[in-house]
Amino acid sequence: MKILLAPSETKKSGGEHSFHPNALLFDALAPHRMKLLHSYINVLQQGDMTVLSKMFGIKKEADILKHKKDIIHELTMKAIERYTGVAFDYLGYDTLNDTAQKYVDDNVILFSNLFGPIRADDLIPEYKLKQGEAVGEIKPEKFYHAHAADLMEAYLAQEEILDLRAGFYDKFYKPKKPYTTLKFIKDGKVVSHWAKAYRGIVLREIAKANVQSIDAFMQLSIEGLAVHEIQTKKNKTEIIYTIET
Numbered sequence: 001m002k003i004l005l006a007p008s009e010t011k012k013s014g015g016e017h018s019f020h021p022n023a024l025l026f027d028a029l030a031p032h033r034m035k036l037l038h039s040y041i042n043v044l045q046q047g048d049m050t051v052l053s054k055m056f057g058i059k060k061e062a063d064i065l066k067h068k069k070d071i072i073h074e075l076t077m078k079a080i081e082r083y084t085g086v087a088f089d090y091l092g093y094d095t096l097n098d099t100a101q102k103y104v105d106d107n108v109i110l111f112s113n114l115f116g117p118i119r120a121d122d123l124i125p126e127y128k129l130k131q132g133e134a135v136g137e138i139k140p141e142k143f144y145h146a147h148a149a150d151l152m153e154a155y156l157a158q159e160e161i162l163d164l165r166a167g168f169y170d171k172f173y174k175p176k177k178p179y180t181t182l183k184f185i186k187d188g189k190v191v192s193h194w195a196k197a198y199r200g201i202v203l204r205e206i207a208k209a210n211v212q213s214i215d216a217f218m219q220l221s222i223e224g225l226a227v228h229e230i231q232t233k234k235n236k237t238e239i240i241y242t243i244e245t
Contacts, residue, residue: 001213002156003108003203004173006165008085009057011126015075024115024122026155032147033116037072039136040114040129044068057130067128074125079110079118082126086193087164090200091207100207108203109152111169116144117152131168141171149173160214162206164199178235180214185228186243198225198243 021037022030043051052064076082080093093104105121112118113129129135152173161179184191184198191198202222211217218227218239228242 001160004163004165005108005110006169007110007112008083010084011082012084013126015077017076017123019076019125025119026151029148036138039138043136055133056128071125071127076123076125078121079124080120082124086196087200090197091204103207103210111172113140116148144172180237183238183240184243
């Protein structure tokens with residue numbers, strides 16, 4: 001079973017290892033990934049604050065300048081440790097034991113707006129790119145759909161898929177084979193922002209339990225969540241949880 005996870009726009013600084021773009025997931029994607037990366041670097045070098053503000057999704061010049069880096073030469077860390085948004089806070093990767101961390105490393109695929117689909121343990125530098133923004137003339141979601149969607153389909157051909165991403169990332173890749181997603185409701189209403197937290201919680205419990213299949217996941221008891229309904233439409237099965245806390 002492979003688990004698809006969205007990235008976060010907030011990221012941890014620092015790192016320990018040199019960046020090797022060609023070591024990221026999918027050899028065949030490397031030249032396309034480098035094309036987008038070079039476009040990103042060119043935008044940074046041109047230094048147009050209006051363009052950078054839009055691309056980064058931040059307004060203060062001092063904050064913009066902090067992200068104006070030659071990321072090719074920046075130090076890296078695991079992608080799963082680099083991202084620091086709500087889902088990642090609730091996953092608490094650093095607090096998992098070695099076995100659970102290895103489960104995440106081996107089974108989680110992240111969808112970076114800059115690097116495309118990457119493994120949880122792929123080593124990436126800190127970068128800034130607002131979801132949905134172009135890099136020069138390139139729209140990352142369209143670019144990676146064109147060059148990586150078929151690679152993902154082949155990669156997942158023999159795997160069950162649990163898709164924990166936000167809907168935007170369907171633009172990068174939407175499985176053609178059967179897959180499972182989650183929805184969370186509280187007081188009869190669909191939870192939106194805090195759904196990220198519950199995706200992190202679910203992933204944490206999956207990793208701790210070393211879940212190897214969707215059937216095993218369906219049997220997993222998660223504190224504070226109760227299965228309300230399961231809906232299947234075409235190739236998508238949606239598990240709807242009621243939040244009990």
